[in-house]
Amino acid sequence: MPEMSPSENGALIRLRGISKVFLTDEVETHALEGVDLEIQTGEFVSIAGPSGCGKSTLLAVLGLLEPPTKGEYWLKGRPVHGLGASERARIRNLEIGFIFQAFNLIGDLTVLENVELPLVYRGVPAAQRRRMALEALERVGMAARLKHYPSQLSGGQQQRTAVARALAGKPAILLADEPTGNLDSANSESVMDLLSELHASGSTICMVTHDPRFARRAQRTVHLFDGKIVPAGQAAAL
């Protein structure tokens, strides 16, 4: 019987045997080893684990920022593990929205311009781009700060803007890397509320966090240890 195609079970994302090895000064660092993971459409998954366990590397592979050293990656039923840089960028632009710990807004661009940026790369016409960006900013409550520069915003506002930027292109999945890592508790709660709302309205979210309180907001938590996915019970023991 032929092996079932990874897309055939309907998973938005399916990883099989993913490994990532970094070579620095002739030293091999195995950041990920044989990771198998599936994320369904509409799911809210958190990735948890101690520092240096490979959480961010896994997110980078999921976000097509890094090609895996080994293994297969299927996104929306399409194999993406062997793609070149340009094609990965195109898929990233269409299907993936990023939210970073350090917000990573571009300092020379206004709030509106920052949110429009992925749409610029997609080649969306200016009027439509503006409409989509405004819509995203309204969803995160930042529509009143269109002309502000990042340096004129608080941390929470910057992260909201970053969420709007991730949402604007209506991606298949939002990848959030420690989205509350640089925020105070009030702003952290607020951002997590926002992610929960987005999930409730149908967004697929994969979030890296080391904070168990926020990990619990997800439907499912994937535990990483030394680059490998471990069962929840074993993770607690480790």
Place this chain on the structure above:
Amino acid sequence: MFSGLLHDIRYGLRQLARQPLFTILAAVLLALGIGANTAIFSIVDSVLLRPLPYPETDRLFFVRVRDMSGGDPVLPNMLEYLALEKGIGSAEAVGALLWQPFNLKWKGQSIAVTGGFASPGFFPALGLKLLAGRPFHPEEFQSGRNQAAYFMQRFWMDRMGGDRGLLGKTVEMEKETHVIAGILPSLPGEIQLPEAVVPLPVTREMVEAYERRSMVVAVRLKRGATKHQADEEIRAIYRRLGEETPQSSRNREGYLVPAAEFWRGKAHQPLMVLSLAVALVLLLACANLAGLLLARASSRLKEVAIRAALGASQVQVFRQMITESVLLAILGGAVGMAGAALALGELKAWPGLRLPRIEQAEMNWHALVFALGVSVAAGILFGLAPALSVLRVDLAAALSEESRGASAGRGRRWLRAALVGLEVGLCTILLVASGLLWRTYQRLSTADMGFRPDNVLLLRTMLPQVAYPDDAAREAFHRQALERLRALQGVMQASMAAYPPLSNVNWPCMFRIPGHATAGELQLVAYNTVSPGYFSTIGAELRAGRDFSESDTRESPKVLIISETFREQFFPNEDPLGREIEYVLMGEQSRGTIIGVVRDIAFDRPDNARRAMIYESFLQRPWPFPMFAVKTAGPPQQMVPAVTKALADLAPDVAADQVSELRTRVNRSTGQHSAALKMFGLFSGVAVVLSAVGLYGVLALSVAQRRREIGVRMALGATPERIRAMVLRYGFTLAGIGMLCGMAVSPLAGWMLERMVYGVRAFDPAVYGAVALLLGAISAGAAAVPALRAARLEPAAALRE
């Protein structure tokens, strides 16, 4: 304060030693700029700044005459000098020198010397003191008694053996016996005085013979007298002369020119151009270095913050930074001085750079002070922006653990971008200047000169007045000389002219055409007298009619040949052949018939042939010292011995002078442009390299500092191509803005080169287009590596940083 400065110097030297690669690079950059400026300054110092070797030169002037009917200023003639000598009341001394080539018989050989007749007041006016011998005796200015001869020190040493025992001995010059009366000092610098000087006897014969010859008239004003006063007196003299002798002084007005300006001539023009060009190169080097130091300043923010935290004031920090820059500049200046010494030797030997006193340019203490001054100024200039930028550092941020020390403030980034814009702008100006020079040179090199200069030998003979006292004697010599030259094997043709092509001699002739629309008024036209066969010797084509022939003699009716431009101007719709012209030359009225039309022949520049000219037959108006033109079958230089021997065999007392090739004359006429083009080419090359390095530096730094931003952009979907395009676009924008600014001020280049660019529009589209293309290509080259590096960035790695 002093110990603080010493500390700054010590620390600064340590900083320079710690980064040897940076220090070497910066020193080389500065050495280029400072060295070029110092070399050119040494020439400017020698040619323009060093005082003339005469006492109280503020009282020494020379007379120039402007002709109201147009043309460049000229020198007074003898009649005018005689009036000036008596009429300038505010003058302490007025003297004249009449240049006249002499034949000197020395040790059995005839030597052609540059000679001159000096009036009694000439040496006193200059303040010239004899090195040895006695002054003129008053009676030596009488006819037949002007036997005293004075020789220039250099000539005395080089050609006469430097024996002082010769004083008082006799020597044969111009077939007359002269007593060697004294030695004139060879004045430092090419202030041209004749090699041999004899007294000028002002007799009726002399005045008649030379009344229209130009003379150098020197005026030494009395103490307290002003130039304005003397100019008023001179104007009054010319007004009177205009009424009394209208044929020679009508429409003329004399005025005084300061001695330095008179000797210097137009030498300041190429020097100003060169000075501006090297100043631009230095400015470019400074901008480049300022960019480098700004980048380096970013990495020193933490150090500056620590100093400030330890109590250093802003002034102290600023002084430290400036001290380092000045030390660097002095190091560059020292290397530059060595380079300047080498460059100066090359410049002095450059054939196109013929300037008075250039051979005396040297690396003296003037140059040393200049180099030091420029170095300090450059150090402050390029150190200012980086020093000010670190003063605005946020201490807390710089001292924090997270501070990577590499983040550039927005202001600093803009400053670096502005510096690159400035570099490209300066580079554009130099490139446009080079382009305009290139176009001019191209135009000169390919111009239709109206003649073929190859295989034509030129030489002049000076016939001694005593041996050849009249036209008949001179004519006989010239006829025989031509016969002998034509008989030589290897000589195809031989002929004569008063002056050959590209002589820039303007012998004015007034004329009218009877029965013509302009018949009532006298017109000005250029003039030459040529022998039969001259036009075919130099390859100038006759367009209509015939050449002069041996049968056109003084006994036959006067015949004339006109230039094509003359025909176009005065006979646009009629046949000029057979038409008569009345003309006045040197006060003598004549009437001649046009028998031919010859092509326009380049007059002062290869591309300037269009000129209305009248040619007379040499056989009808012999010239006292014409140029022989000899068309040779092979290389002309090979024929020089045979040609000079043929003339020496004919007349042993006649020396051949000014032996040269017509081709050399053509090359010399483009020499200045060729030299200027090479220099500007060199400066532009340096400018291009500096700009490319500057642009590369800014882009590389920008990519390094924007790694995270680029990572974010990639995470948001920017493809490598987009990132590459973004960096390239930034590079092109910087270069484009700089180039546009440079082009906007490039008319400055046209102004700088006013006297060196002609026949080319200041906004020549080909030049501007070529400069834009070149800079585009250079910008692409400079931006390519940073752009590729940015495009190859690993976004995940960049985001992790």
